[in-house]
Amino acid sequence: MTREEKYAIVDDLTAKLKNTEFFYITNTDGMSVAQVNDFRRACFQKGLEYKVFKNSLIKKALQNLDADFNDFYNKGVLKGFSGIIFSPESAKEPAVLIKDFQNKGKDSKLKLKGASISFGLFVGNDQVDTLVAIKSKNELIGEVIGLLQSPARNVISALQSGGQTIAGLVKTLSEKGQ
Numbered sequence: 502m503t504r505e506e507k508y509a510i511v512d513d514l515t516a517k518l519k520n521t522e523f524f525y526i527t528n529t530d531g532m533s534v535a536q537v538n539d540f541r542r543a544c545f546q547k548g549l550e551y552k553v554f555k556n557s558l559i560k561k562a563l564q565n566l567d568a569d570f571n572d573f574y575n576k577g578v579l580k581g582f583s584g585i586i587f588s589p590e591s592a593k594e595p596a597v598l599i600k601d602f603q604n605k606g607k608d609s610k611l612k613l614k615g616a617s618i619s620f621g622l623f624v625g626n627d628q629v630d631t632l633v634a635i636k637s638k639n640e641l642i643g644e645v646i647g648l649l650q651s652p653a654r655n656v657i658s659a660l661q662s663g664g665q666t667i668a669g670l671v672k673t674l675s676e677k678g679q
Contacts, residue, residue, distance in 0.1 A: 596632030
């Protein structure tokens with residue numbers, strides 16, 4: 502690969518990382534070609550993009566971003582075999598996919614090396630469960646709307662039940678008076 506080709510790859514990868522809010526760096530070392538192809542296919546079916554890059558090119562692309570990726574450099578994320586899952590919309594979808602793929606069989610060697618969620622860094626395969634638990638933007642909005650609607654529902658139900666109580670009281674008093 503020529504120097505110009507490397508510069509082009511770094512520039513493309515830098516642009517991709519800048520425009521993708523969520524990305525995961527994985528290790529598929531030790532997986533068979535069929536397993537890697539299954540993983541790529543699963544990524545594609547979920548609307549994710551999976552590409553393999555040299556660690557030195559990933560590091561140069563990360564250095565071009567306006568964020569601190571020192572944890573990736575210092576904790577060995579960019580060592581060994583590295584592939585990047587780009588997720589344009591969902592922070593947790595790649596984590597769910599990785600967890601599902603790891604649970605498929607005990608022979609699965611797929612490992613999470615690191616993830617960047619809105620430039621918040623998660624390092625290590627032990628972070629998969631944490632990343633699976635992340636709520637999407639729509640889930641959070643739904644929870645907030647539910648919380649905002651809850652007091653109004655309580656007031657309405659109290660008013661409705663109070664009306665029935667008053668009607669019952671009036672009916673009982675009118676029957677007692679006869």
